[in-house]
Amino acid sequence: MQKIPITVVSGFLGSGKTSLLNRLLRATPTTEAEQGALDGTLVLMNELGAIGLDHRRSLAVTDTVVLLESGCLCCAVRGELVQALRQAFMDALHKKIPAFSRVLIETTGIADPAAVMYTLKYEPFLAERYRYAGCITVVDGCFGAMQLEQHREAVQQAVLADVLVISKTDLTDTDSLAELEVSLGRINPMAVRFQADHVPVLAELLHTANSTVEAPGRLKLAPLWTRGALRSASMHHGGVGVLTLSWSTPLQRSRFVAAVSALQELEHPYLLRLKGSVWFQNAIEAVLVHGVHKHLYPLDLPAPSAGDTSRSSFLVVITRDGPLAAPLEIFQRLLPGAHLAVSPEGNFVDS
Template sequence: MRVIPITVLTGFLGSGKTTLLNQLMKNTENENVVIIVNEYGDVGIDHALVLTNNQEQIFQMNNGCMCCVLREDLIDMFLAILQVAEKGPAAIDRIIIETSGLAEPSPIAQTIIRTPLLNEHFVVDSLITLVDAKNGFYQLEQYPEAIEQVAFADKIFLTKTDLADAQQIKSIKKELIKINPFVDIETLDLEAVAYQDIVGLDLFDRSIAGAKKAKTDIDHMMNNFTENRHQHKTYHIHDHPHEGPIHEAHHHIHTAVDSFVITCPTPLSEAQVISWLRMLISQYGMDLMRYKGILWIDGLQYQVVLQGVHMAYKLEEGQQWAQVAETKIVLIGKNLPQKEITEWLLHGHPKNISDRK
């Protein structure tokens, strides 16, 4: 059985996820699609809101926010889909997951990456985040979940732009770039969106393309970072509510989101990379939000593709080096010390990194 790609739709309450899902289901490009709807609380989503036909199946989890359910629940759900795929009359071409508006999408990616049986049969296609252009400022300021949805995104779509003026749209884009300076941000017309605009983008780690496009993806992210660098600063969430747009905090800091790039023009040893990854996991754990890159490993003629979410990561063989080899890694996380993390990878254990609590 071939690998089944998973597109994850996330975004805060009211950002338009269900409207988007309904629009996508009007034309699935003749694919057999499994829809997974996760609704916060005990009452499931109204089935009338999710369009379906005889070739689509709806898996619905009513036991709470997806980011809060037990990992075993996610595993069981995916295993059930595998059984349907193996015994069903038609192959399952794709899965689309609509998360709760109060969820962050990392448990889905972590579960697939860390579970051997699942990562043989499933791959995350893309994490797509919708942001309400009109109410995005308030949501980012008041709810850490909204910020995490942005930080984890492979692509961000601004919705409800018809309700916001040009300055509001410009300002919310600027705030999103502060959180995730690597990501592409586009506006989305929920009434005119096409299936291929959202599905099959293969942005998470380019696994569907066999990692052949991973270097292009990393280079594009780094170009975004360079272009946005003048706007990007450590992003702070205030720990108390107040009116107006989010400000760059100089006090009352609750959480900080950091984004940075590591490059190295010389080969790294395999032991060096493994030691560094173990350090990242042990020292920063759940504060690691997203990290991905192309690694130049000494003695190997091909790229090594790194993809990580929190404490789950994978390394896989990429394409042959066609140009000048170079290690390039992008990282997004909370309170990540760029200097120490970079020094560890390039030169070994920095003395002060063990001071982290």
């Protein structure tokens, strides 16, 4: 039986993984191979936070999108991911869902892609039916250099990549991009690198990742640069705090901006990611909120509501080694009515 290839889409918090997937999956195919890649792809998404956001931006792309429950993929990989892949295979076999010929797994921003590699090799049911076909890691063109310096997870994701995609190149100067390219070349010399505006179509990108992972000597050489790149910090992402807040009524825009500004000043450099869907007063639809470190992106992108008229808002705040009580106090003070949403795993993720 021919095994189904699985490609991991990785990248640190806010790097642009979902944006890349959206672009690839929505691209108009020009060949039969490109059409086949789109038609036969199952997408599994995993998010950090009690409320999923990123899947709202991609559910319209394909019917075969599965959102795994809140939590870190490398923690849940033996349970939820295994069950999702097992169920998808059986559902396709019994024609409950369209047949699929490949799987894309988008991990959380702090997940270790090695967890997927390990599971596919040692979980019997999956090992007989699926195979690891490489890792595509998205690196933030604006903050990637800093993240590689400060976060072991970012280095691990770059080290295990078969393809590296540098995002946000239009927001970064040429010299900074060149320095980032040098750093990535030193960390992972065997990965194929693309800038986001020059990424090939999905079929070609998946083929490149698969070809790289199967390159002679790659597995033998990998430990040689991995040892140098991963020289500090602990393997697991202890100390990552996840605060999920929701509001049942529309928010005042100026007070929301003030709260976010206060949070960024207070938590820098501990603030890793800010994301959510916010319905402002006097607005006709919600907008997406997307921030990385101290940078908050424009609040003008409509959030796909899928007919949602609840006028509710939610926000996920992800921090490193910073107390969660402080950001909670800011939002409760400036935006009264905040409800603390607790995921099954809890709002604090630690080893």
